[in-house]
Amino acid sequence: MSISFRQSIRWLPNDATEPTHTVVLTGGKKGVFLDVRFLKETNELDWAFAGYRYDTPPNNVTFEHHIDSRTLDARSVVDEGTNTPLPDGTTLERGAMLNPDTGIVTPYEEVWEDAHVDPERDAAVVFLRNKAGTVWRARVGDWELAMGRRGRDDEAFWAWQGKFNVKKGMWEMLYKTGNVGEEEGRPVPVELGEWVEGSDVQWNGDVWTVLERT
Numbered sequence: 776m777s778i779s780f781r782q783s784i785r786w787l788p789n790d791a792t793e794p795t796h797t798v799v800l801t802g803g804k805k806g807v808f809l810d811v812r813f814l815k816e817t818n819e820l821d822w823a824f825a826g827y828r829y830d831t832p833p834n835n836v837t838f839e840h841h842i843d844s845r846t847l848d849a850r851s852v853v854d855e856g857t858n859t860p861l862p863d864g865t866t867l868e869r870g871a872m873l874n875p876d877t878g879i880v881t882p883y884e885e886v887w888e889d890a891h892v893d894p895e896r897d898a899a900v901v902f903l904r905n906k907a908g909t910v911w912r913a914r915v916g917d918w919e920l921a922m923g924r925r926g927r928d929d930e931a932f933w934a935w936q937g938k939f940n941v942k943k944g945m946w947e948m949l950y951k952t953g954n955v956g957e958e959e960g961r962p963v964p965v966e967l968g969e970w971v972e973g974s975d976v977q978w979n980g981d982v983w984t985v986l987e988r989t
Contacts, residue, residue: 776800776801776802776803776892776900776915776989777799777800777801777803777889777890777892777915778798778799778800778889778890778892778915778916778918779798779799779800779801779887779888779889779890780797780798780799780887780888780889780890781793781795781797781799781812781885781886781887781888782865782886782887782888783885783886784883784884784885785883785884785885786874786876786881786882786883787881787882787883787884791884791886793815794814794815794816794821795812795813795814795815795821796812796813796815796936796949796950797810797811797812797813797821798810798811798812798918798920798936799811799887800902800913800914800915800918800919800920801828801915802900802902802913802986802987803900803987803989804987805827805986805987806827806828806829806830807825807826807827807828807902807913807986807987808825808826808827808828808838808913809823809824809825809902809911809912809913809920809921809922810822810823810824810825810838810920811823811920811922811934811935811936811950813936813950818950819952820844820932820934820952822843822844822845822875823843823844823922823932823934824838824840824842824843824844824845824849824852824922825840825841825842825904825911825913825922826838826839826840826841826842826849827839827841834857834858834859835855835856835857836855836856836857836858836868837854837855838854838855839854840852840854841904841908841911842908842909842911842922842923842924844922844924844932844934845875853872854870854872855870856868856869856870856871856883857869857870861886864888865886865887865888866886866887866888866889867884867885867886868884868885868886868887869882869883869884870882870883871883890916892915892916893916899914899915899916899965899967899989900914900915900916900987900988900989901913901914901963901967901970901985901987901988901989902985902986902987902988903963903983903984903985903986904983904984904986905923905981905982905983905984906975906981906982906983906984909923909924909925910922910923910924910959910981911923912963912983914962914963916939917938917939917941918936918937918938918939919936919937919938919939919946919962919963920934920935920936920937921934921935921937921959921960922934922935923959931954932952933951933952933954933955933959934951934952934955935948935949935950935951935952935955935959935960936948936949936950936951937949937962946962948960958979958980961979964978967988970985970988971985971988972985972986972987972988973985
């Protein structure tokens with residue numbers, strides 16, 4: 776399992792920048808992941824997608840999108856690259872993908888930093904997908920991400936990033952789209968009870984498949 780934060784993106788040959796607050800939660804068993812990015816300047820959603828990550832030796836990585844805020848045809852998205860560990864502990868990801876500002880597939884470089892995950896303190900890990908496949912949720916330690924699509928237009932997509940405030944003893948939503956309602960914004964329960972990996976559970980007015988649970 777991992778909690779990853781993007782430090783920068785560079786669309787070659789331009790300089791590296793970081794215009795977003797990007798958080799990625801990845802499971803430790805099956806490669807399930809959620810990736811949510813909000814623009815720093817406007818707090819608007821830049822991109823959100825979820826699916827499965829596949830690592831191929833020596834350093835190739837492919838992200839299979841099952842839901843994507845930018846397209847209704849998530850499986851058509853090509854998202855792959857190579858990962859190289861850097862001396863400072865971060866990871867350099869290189870690849871090529873569609874640059875949303877130009878509409879052209881462009882080589883890119885992203886630098887990622889993984890947060891330290893304490894196996895005991897951060898043991899609460901759960902990844903959920905509703906049976907319709909229209910909503911995905913994840914919690915790893917103190918971080919939680921969620922996204923979903925109500926219909927077939929851009930305004931129907933919602934997403935948020937949340938973090939547990941230890942001092943207050945409560946979850947706080949850091950960034951969210953304006954259409955997040957009460958049900959969409961509800962955090963996954965702290966006590967998961969009989970939720971078993973691979974099972975279907977009823978919660979929050981829907982039926983969910985537990986994709987991964989630790």
